[in-house]
Amino acid sequence: MEGVNFARGYSVEQAMEDLFHSSSDSDGSDADDDGTETQIEENDDICLNEIEVEENYTSDEERETQDTIIVSRSRNIDWSTKEPTVRRLPSRNIQRFVSSIPTTVVVNSATDCFKQFFTDEMIDIIIRYTNQRGNELKMSGKLLDWRNIDRRELISFLGLLIMYGVQKGRGKPIEEFWDCEYGIPLFRATMSRVRFQAILRSLRFDDCNTRLERKERTGNKAEPIQELFDLFVVQCKTSFIPSSNITVDEHLCVYRGRCSFKVYIPSKPGKYGIKIWCAVDCENGYLVNLQIYTGKSCDGREVNQGKRVVTDLVKHLAQSGRNITTDNFFTSFDLGQELLKMNLTLVGTLRSSRKEIPNEMLPSKTREENTTKFACSGKTLLVSYVPKKNKAVILLSTQHQLFSVPVENNLKRKPEVVLFYNSTKSGVDTLDQVSRHYSVKKGTKRWPLAIFYDLVDLAALNAYRLFCVGLEKTERRLFLMKLAKEMAKPQVEHRVGLPQARNTAIVSSIKMCGFGDILEKKHPEPTPNNQMRKRGRCFICPRSKDTKYSSICKRCNIFVCKEHSETLTTCKNCEDESRINSDGGD
Secondary structure, X not given: OOOOOOOOOOOHHHHHHHXXXXXXXXXXXXXXXXXXXXXXXXXXXXXXXXXXXXXXXXXXXXXXXXXXXXXXXXXXXXXXXXXXXXXXXXXXXXXXXXXXXXXXXXXXXHHHHHHOOOOHHHHHHHHXXXXXXXXXXXHOOOOOOOOOOOHHHHHHXXXXXXXXXXXXXXXXXXXXXXXXXXXXXXXXXXXXXXXXXXXXXXXXXXXHHHHHHHHHHHOOOOHHHHXXXXXXXXXXXXXXXXXXXXXXXXXXXXXXXXXXXXXXXXXXXXXXXXXXXXXXXXXXXXXXXXXXXXXXXXXXXXOOXXXXXHHHHOHHHOOOOOEEEEOOOOOOHHHHHHHHHOOOEEEEEOOOOOOOOOHHHOOOOOOOXXXXXXXXXXXXXXXXXXXXXXXXXXXXXXXXXXOOOOOOOOOOOOOHHHHHHHHHOOHHXXXXXXXXXXXXXXXXXXXXXXXXXXXXXXXXXXXXXXXXXXXXXXXXXXXXXXXXXXXXHHHHHHHHOOHHHHEHXXXXXXXXXXXXXXXXXXXXXXXXXXXXXXXXXXXXXXXXXXXXXXXXXXXXXXXXXXXXXXXXXXXXXXXXXXXXXXXXXX
C-alpha cells in the first residue's frame, strides 16, 4: 500500500493495526469501484513477507560475526577469521627499492670504499690516543723504541690487519708472517715486525685518564670505544641506499676475556662475546645500522626491549615503506602498530607465550600437518602453520592481508607469509658467516680492541658491497687482497727512501708485492745481509740494562742507544778523544 513505510524493527501487529485502521477510515463505495481494497490486501502480504525476511537476515549476520571473532588471551584484541575483501593493494605491498650508492658518495678504488667507513676523522682519533699511550709506555720504560704514528702508517697497519685476516692468521705465530721463507712479502715490505707489535700494543681509542669520569657522567659502559663506534654507525647509515627488506637481529662479537656486559648465546658459533644489535639489507648483506648492548642499567631490567631496539635501528628509514623482518624476540603486536605509524611494515615470528595470540592459533593435537589458520585485526595478519604434529609456527605480518597459500612448487602448503619470512630472515646470519670467514681478529685481553677488530671486519664487508655495486663484481678474497695492497702502498713508497730499504730481503719483498716501479724511481742500493750492521750494547747505558742496539756513532763506530743518539751529538768516546786532542794542542 502507498504512504506506509515499514522501518526495521516495525512489528507485524503494528502493521496489521495500521492497515485495518486506514481501511476502515476510507470510503467503501470507492473501494468497490476501483478495486483498491483488493490491491491493499496484496500489498499487505508483500510487506509482511519483507519484514520477516529482513528479521531473519539480521539475526544470521550477527550470528556469523560472532562465529568469526576470536579473542586474544589478553582480552584486548579481537581477531577475525573471515578473510577481508581487498579492493586495492596498499602501497606498502607494491613499493620496491633498488639498492644503490648515493650521489654524495664517490668511490673510485677499493681504498675509497674502505675509507667511506673508516674516515679521516676516525683515523685521527686513533692516532691521537695511540700516540698518547705509546709515549706513556716510553716514559715508563716499557716501550723504549716508540715513535709517533702518522695517518699513512696507521692506514698501512690496517691494511696488514686485513691481509692477516685473508691468510686466516688467527692462531699462527705473528713472526711467521715476516719469515723470509714462509712469510707474506707484503708484511716485510711495509713495516718491521717490532713496529707492528708496538702499534698493536699502543692502540687506543679514547683518553684513559678521563674514562672513569665520562662513565660516571653518561652511565655508558662502552665509553672506551663509543666515540669511534658512533662515527662508524653514521657512515653505515649514509653511505648506501638499501633494498626493500631489512632484517633486524643480534650479532655476536666473540670475546672470552673480562667484560661487564659479556653475554652467552649458545646458538652462536662463538657462544661468548659482546652483543651488537644489527639491521642488515637482506638483498646485499649490507650493514645498515648497529648498536652495542651494554647489559642491564642501574634502573633494572629493560621493559619492551625488542620494540625499543627495532625502532631505534630503523628510525632513519621511517616513511620509506620498507619491510622489517624480525624473529620471535622482537616481534609483537605493539611493534607492528608502531612501525605502521612510521610507514614501515613488519613480518616476524611470534612466541607462543605472547598474550596477543588467541588460544585457537596455538599448537594442538587435533590439527593436521601442513595446515594453516588465519586471523586478522585491522591491518595486521596472524598466521598459524603446522609443520609437524603438535607443533605450530605463528607469524605476524602487517604487509600481507590475504589468506593465501601458493599452490605451485609448494608441497608442504606453506602460506605466503611463511615463504616471505624464510626468504628475508637470514640477513644478519649471513653477515655473521661472511665476516667470520676472513676475520682480522686476534687473541686479546682488551674488549675495546675486540670491538675494533669487529668494526674492521664489518667495514671491509660494507666496502666490498660498495665496490660490487659501484665499480665491479669480484670475489671477496680478491677484493680484500687488493684493498690491503692499496692501503700499504703509500707506506712502502715512504720506506724505500729509508736506510733499512737497502736490505736485500726487503728489496726482494717489495718486488714480489708488485711494487717494482717504486724501486725504479727511488733506486736504493741494496746492502747484502752479511754486511749489515751488527747489534751491540749501548756504550753509555749501564751494563745492567742488557739491551742491544744497532745505532752506531759515525765517528768512532761504537753502539749507542736511540735515546742517547738523539740527545748527544757525539758519543762519550768521541768527547774524550776531542778533549785529549785539545789538551795536547795546548
